[in-house]
Amino acid sequence: MTYTTDVDVVVVGAGNAACCAALAAAEQGAKVLVLERAPEAEAGGNSRFTAGAIRFAYSGVEDLTALMPDLTETEIASTDFGTYTEEQFYDDMGRVTDYRTDPELAHYLVSQSNPTVMWMQKNGVRFAPIWGRQAFKVDGKFKFWGGLTVEAWGGGEGLVEALHAALAKNGIELQFGATVQELLFDGQAVTGVRVRREAQIMEIPAKAVILAAGGFQANAEWRTRYLGPGWDLAKVRGTRFNTGDGIRMALDVGAMPYGNWSGAHAVAWEYNAPEFGDLAVGDAFQKHSYPFGLVINTKGERFLDEGADFRNYTYAKYGREILNQPDHSAWQLFDAKVDHLLRDEYRIKQVTKVQADSIEELCARMDGVDTEAALNTIAEYNAAVQTAIPFDPNVKDGRSTKGLTVNKTNWANTIDEPPFQAYNVTCGLTFTFGGLRIDANGQVLDTGLEEIPGLYAAGELVGGLFYGNYPGGTGLMAGAVFGRLAGESAGSASAS
Numbered sequence: 481m482t483y484t485t486d487v488d489v490v491v492v493g494a495g496n497a498a499c500c501a502a503l504a505a506a507e508q509g510a511k512v513l514v515l516e517r518a519p520e521a522e523a524g525g526n527s528r529f530t531a532g533a534i535r536f537a538y539s540g541v542e543d544l545t546a547l548m549p550d551l552t553e554t555e556i557a558s559t560d561f562g563t564y565t566e567e568q569f570y571d572d573m574g575r576v577t578d579y580r581t582d583p584e585l586a587h588y589l590v591s592q593s594n595p596t597v598m599w600m601q602k603n604g605v606r607f608a609p610i611w612g613r614q615a616f617k618v619d620g621k622f623k624f625w626g627g628l629t630v631e632a633w634g635g636g637e638g639l640v641e642a643l644h645a646a647l648a649k650n651g652i653e654l655q656f657g658a659t660v661q662e663l664l665f666d667g668q669a670v671t672g673v674r675v676r677r678e679a680q681i682m683e684i685p686a687k688a689v690i691l692a693a694g695g696f697q698a699n700a701e702w703r704t705r706y707l708g709p710g711w712d713l714a715k716v717r718g719t720r721f722n723t724g725d726g727i728r729m730a731l732d733v734g735a736m737p738y739g740n741w742s743g744a745h746a747v748a749w750e751y752n753a754p755e756f757g758d759l760a761v762g763d764a765f766q767k768h769s770y771p772f773g774l775v776i777n778t779k780g781e782r783f784l785d786e787g788a789d790f791r792n793y794t795y796a797k798y799g800r801e802i803l804n805q806p807d808h809s810a811w812q813l814f815d816a817k818v819d820h821l822l823r824d825e826y827r828i829k830q831v832t833k834v835q836a837d838s839i840e841e842l843c844a845r846m847d848g849v850d851t852e853a854a855l856n857t858i859a860e861y862n863a864a865v866q867t868a869i870p871f872d873p874n875v876k877d878g879r880s881t882k883g884l885t886v887n888k889t890n891w892a893n894t895i896d897e898p899p900f901q902a903y904n905v906t907c908g909l910t911f912t913f914g915g916l917r918i919d920a921n922g923q924v925l926d927t928g929l930e931e932i933p934g935l936y937a938a939g940e941l942v943g944g945l946f947y948g949n950y951p952g953g954t955g956l957m958a959g960a961v962f963g964r965l966a967g968e969s970a971g972s973a974s975a976s
Contacts, residue, residue: 487513488974489967490673490686492660492726494518495525497939497959498692499643500596503603504967505690506650509975513684514647515658515675517693518721522759523656524640525694526911526940527956529718531763532632532639533610534960535953536593537566544629547597548607559609559622561629566590568627572951576793580740580947584920589945589954592961597630600960603646606633613768613823614792616873623874626790628953635762639956660725663689665733669933687974688934690966691924692959695912695940696724697744698756706741706914713808714799714909715749717765720756722911726941730916733935734926739943741914745950746799748775749908751809751832764825767905768795771891772821772873773814774861777805780843780853782861787890789876792952796910803907810905811846813858816897821873832904842900860884862894911955915943922966936966 489505491498494516502512516523538544541561545551573586601607609615610631615622632639647654657677664672664683672685696702698720703711731737750765758765770786771794777783784801788794802810814822826833836842843854864881871879871893881887916937917925924935939959946954 485682485684487511487684487686489513489688489690489970490515490684491690491692492673493525493692493694493939494523494644494654495527495692495694495939495959496639496643496956497963498525498690499647500600500960500963501690501692501936501938501967501970502652503646503650504964505971505974506652508968508971510971512652514652514654515660515673516654516656517659518656518719520656522719522721524636526718526722527959528636528640528759529757529762530636530639530956531613532635532956533628533953534597534607534630534632534956535569535628535951536597536630536957537569537590538564538594538629543594544609547601547630548609558620559611559615559624561609561624564627564629569593572627572793573954576949576951577947582944585944588920588965589958589961593957596957596961596964599964604649605639605642605646607631608633616821618872618874625874626792627951628792637759637762660693660729663729663733663935670733670935688936688970690936690938690970691726691730691916691941692937692939692963693726693941694719694722695915696727697722697909697912699723703909707744707912708742710803710808711909714746714803714907715753716756717747717749717908717910718757722940726937727915730924730935730937733932735932735935736917736925736927736929737914737943738917739914739945740947741943743913743946743948744800745796745910745913745946745955746803747795747908747910748798748802748810748812748905750830751904751906753830753908761828761830764828765830765908766825767812767903769814769822769826770798770812772818772893773812774858774895775810775812776849776854776857777810778807778848778850780850780857782857782886785886785889787880787888787892793949795952797949799907799909802905807848808906809848811849812903812905813842813895813900815893815895815900817893826903833901835899835901837898837900839895839900842902846902847904858895862896865892865894867894911940913943913946915941917944918942918962921969922962923969936970938963938966
């Protein structure tokens with residue numbers, strides 16, 4: 481088998497960030513080669529395992545119809561899309577990261593979010609409103625909440641399929657089963673990569689290399705080293721191939737580590753899910769309707785505020801809270817009043833669920849849970865619910881509890897209407913927050929904060945954006961924005 485070696489830009493990875501980087505580099509006239517470690521059947525990185533939600537700033541329905549021209553007049557008339565301004569997006573980035581996000585990176589992400597999704601659309605990516613997961617119908621009209629309105633057509637699989645098709649359309653070669661082992665470095669600049677394909681190891685010279693190979697979430701040793709004890713026992717939501725190799729290769733040539741290396745995006749995940757993500761199930765192992773129920777540990781105790789904020793501002797940090805519980809386990813409890821609000825992921829076959837017509841029976845059926853303590857917790861919670869405040873799932877309704885050690889801030893309903901159901905969850909690790917430091921050109925900086933010539937980065941392995949938490953849908957948006965930036969910069973530099 482013959483392989484292309486005469487290229488200007490090598491992109492390491494084949495997910496959302498990598499593909500956007502490759503497309504942008506090709507637009508600058510560069511000859512681009514994309515190297516994907518995974519076989520074709522598993523290609524696409526973590527992007528393929530997502531639900532495809534993408535957060536961007538928009539002024540109103542006009543922006544959305546420009547992005548999604550298939551929207552019908554009936555759909556528009558029956559939906560309150562609202563607005564999500566750059567100011568709101570930037571404020572969310574600050575608020576959910578405790579204002580630790582790098583202001584320059586965050587500003588670039590926000591300001592380029594709308595132009596970038598429009599650019600993705602022009603490259604063949606289709607989008608659709610997230611009616612099923614980000615809007616509830618009230619008085620005959622859908623209302624979106626939490627600043628997240630749009631997903632890629634076909635979810636993560638559809639996004640990757642569209643981007644790979646765009647690569648082919650633009651004459652960009654994508655090679656599967658190509659493991660980049662190290663960067664070629666002459667002491668001053670990165671000059672290419674060393675890659676293993678099948679039993680062959682070869683060097684590919686290039687004027688620029690873009691690293692977009694994901695974080696280190698699939699590396700149990702690194703998880704324990706950087707995230708801390710117990711993280712080796714977390715489930716990995718996505719690909720088994722994101723083991724930090726891109727980060728390691730950059731550190732080997734003097735790159736500056738940056739960001740929240742002890743932090744990660746981690747969510748409530750099916751307790752009996754496999755070690756890594758399952759493409760047949762996709763993102764459906766997640767369990768994100770907890771704002772409308774109770775979450776207890778095996779000691780029968782609540783340990784977090786289920787209604788602290790909209791789901792997409794809390795879900796990425798609550799996985800850590802579950803991991804810290806006994807047996808890394810928790811149960812989400814719901815009654816019949818909110819059954820219609822549960823997301824589709826609660827109705828799949830691959831779920832650890834118990835159901836009963838009484839609270840006593842439900843608690844007795846929850847494996848490993850202290851039944852008496854759980855009953856006391858539920859009774860105390862029910863007595864503390866401020867029922868005079870109306871329940872409204874579309875807004876932070878202020879329907880809270882009063883007098884509990886851990887109060888619920890919004891969407892507090894009594895658990896008293898059968899049938900009752902409970903779902904067993906653990907921690908599902910999505911991606912790690914620590915990574916490499918880049919500048920305004922997407923170029924990797926060394927430990928002296930100087931550019932490493934020929935080296936660029938994008939996607940999960942860029943550090944500095946997320947600390948402790950993140951706004952839902954920002955990961956894919958950041959991958960696309962900084963992938964496009966890295967591609968434009970690398971392509972322009974290599975073509976000049």
